[in-house]
Amino acid sequence: MDKKGVLIFPQWLVTVALESPKNGYGVRVLDGQFDAVGTREDLLAQYPDDGIWERPDQVLIPGFVDAHTHLYGVLAHGIPLSKAPDGFMPFLEDFWWPLVEDQLDSELVNTATDWNCSQMLRSGVTSFYDCTEGPYALPGVLTQQAEIVKKWGLRGILSFEATERVSKENGVLGLQENLDMIKWGKQDNGLVQGIMCFHTTFTCSDEFILKAFALAKEHDVLTHMHCSEGHYEPQAMLARNGLRTIEHYDALGVLGPEMLVSQCVQISENEINLLAKRGARVTSMPLSNCEVGGGIAPLPELTAAGITLGLGSDGYITDFFEVMRGAFLIHKAAHTDPRVMPANLVWHLATAGGAKAIGMEKLGCVVPGWKADFMLVKTVLPTPLSEHNLFEQLLLYCNASHVDTVVVAGQVKKANGIVLDADMDNLRLKTQQAAKRLWQKAA
Numbered sequence: 001m002d003k004k005g006v007l008i009f010p011q012w013l014v015t016v017a018l019e020s021p022k023n024g025y026g027v028r029v030l031d032g033q034f035d036a037v038g039t040r041e042d043l044l045a046q047y048p049d050d051g052i053w054e055r056p057d058q059v060l061i062p063g064f065v066d067a068h069t070h071l072y073g074v075l076a077h078g079i080p081l082s083k084a085p086d087g088f089m090p091f092l093e094d095f096w097w098p099l100v101e102d103q104l105d106s107e108l109v110n111t112a113t114d115w116n117c118s119q120m121l122r123s124g125v126t127s128f129y130d131c132t133e134g135p136y137a138l139p140g141v142l143t144q145q146a147e148i149v150k151k152w153g154l155r156g157i158l159s160f161e162a163t164e165r166v167s168k169e170n171g172v173l174g175l176q177e178n179l180d181m182i183k184w185g186k187q188d189n190g191l192v193q194g195i196m197c198f199h200t201t202f203t204c205s206d207e208f209i210l211k212a213f214a215l216a217k218e219h220d221v222l223t224h225m226h227c228s229e230g231h232y233e234p235q236a237m238l239a240r241n242g243l244r245t246i247e248h249y250d251a252l253g254v255l256g257p258e259m260l261v262s263q264c265v266q267i268s269e270n271e272i273n274l275l276a277k278r279g280a281r282v283t284s285m286p287l288s289n290c291e292v293g294g295g296i297a298p299l300p301e302l303t304a305a306g307i308t309l310g311l312g313s314d315g316y317i318t319d320f321f322e323v324m325r326g327a328f329l330i331h332k333a334a335h336t337d338p339r340v341m342p343a344n345l346v347w348h349l350a351t352a353g354g355a356k357a358i359g360m361e362k363l364g365c366v367v368p369g370w371k372a373d374f375m376l377v378k379t380v381l382p383t384p385l386s387e388h389n390l391f392e393q394l395l396l397y398c399n400a401s402h403v404d405t406v407v408v409a410g411q412v413k414k415a416n417g418i419v420l421d422a423d424m425d426n427l428r429l430k431t432q433q434a435a436k437r438l439w440q441k442a443a
């Protein structure tokens with residue numbers, strides 16, 4: 001006899017964001033995976049001994065994959081600044097580096113991670129890729145962070161943004177931090193893993209970049225970097241050797257499927273073609289691109305080129321419904337064309353697309369044998385849901401408060417609208433205290 005699973009019967013079931021939602025269907029969850037998808041009658045007949053969740057007013061949909069975040073970033077929300085930076089490089093040089101990254105220590109990162117894990121689960125994020133930046137938080141910051149993520153039961157990839165900005169020695173420490181995290185993840189063999197990561201071509205030498213890729217290859221992991229988030233990097237590269245950023249990576253021989261390139265805001269048509277040809281993975285952060293005045297990434301063009309693509313919060317506005325609204329709306333305005341970035345494509349990028357981009361296998365679709373990471377969203381909207389409007393209704397008019405249930409690897413993490421085992425008041429208080437400490441330099 002089969003082991004006992006759980007049958008879930010929502011009003012609507014989204015199995016794959018690029019396909020139509022299903023009405024009258026259910027799903028069976030067993031041992032942390034989706035085991036079967038079928039009609040209500042078939043599932044009840046086949047698995048009469050299973051537990052049953054009746055959710056007649058909810059949509060079951062894959063959990064969000066935040067494919068690029070900085071969990072520590074929450075501490076900078078609302079930080080006092082005497083004046084707004086007047087460009088992307090001033091944003092880094094006058095604000096982000098001296099007042100945020102360079103002030104971080106492990107305790108601040110841990111507090112922010114604890115808070116953000118609760119918030120990710122609150123808004124339906126079940127998996128994420130994080131990039132910690134903080135040259136003076138080395139060493140040991142990532143494995144401490146990993147213990148916190150593990151406690152929450154989220155699926156996460158952690159990395160440290162190695163950079164030679166402070167010194168060559170600090171860059172080497174950053175690479176080692178990633179290696180230590182990769183080793184920790186392999187030993188733990190759980191939901192939290194590591195990859196390789198460095199900053200950019202303007203803070204890392206070519207030798208350093210090649211070293212990062214070589215280490216990643218040795219350990220069979222992806223390598224992440226920020227790329228052309230504003231005009232500065234491509235212009236600096238052009239002045240250096242006549243090549244744009246992606247063209248330079250291709251000339252170095254590292255552009256390929258093992259490369260996870262985030263941002264890609266100021267990239268040319270040739271760079272898009274190169275990303276597609278070499279099979280590199282890309283993540284886009286529509287809201288933070290606005291924040292830093294970096295521009296608007298060519299998302300419709302990247303999707304048209306067939307590039308593996310995901311969406312991220314960048315640690316800026318973290319409710320993933322808001323991130324989707326950014327990706328859905330900004331490109332329509334930029335292209336003066338309401339047809340670009342349809343809702344189901346944006347849902348795909350926020351789920352299966354993101355999972356593929358950050359190298360998580362069998363994740364982001366409700367398919368037998370795939371990981372049981374999903375959410376149940378309440379359909380308390382003023383107009384009816386239907387097959388033709390479901391993705392748009394959820395994307396535009398829902399937020400974290402509509403997420404009733406969140407499940408990661410078959411484990412319930414949020415139920416009846418409440419994140420389990422989370423003392424939100426205490427977490428908020430600790431995060432506020434941490435932010436005040438970080439802001440001392442800025443005030």
Ligand SMILES: [Zn+2]
Binds near residue numbers: 069070131226262
């Ligand atoms: Zn970032």
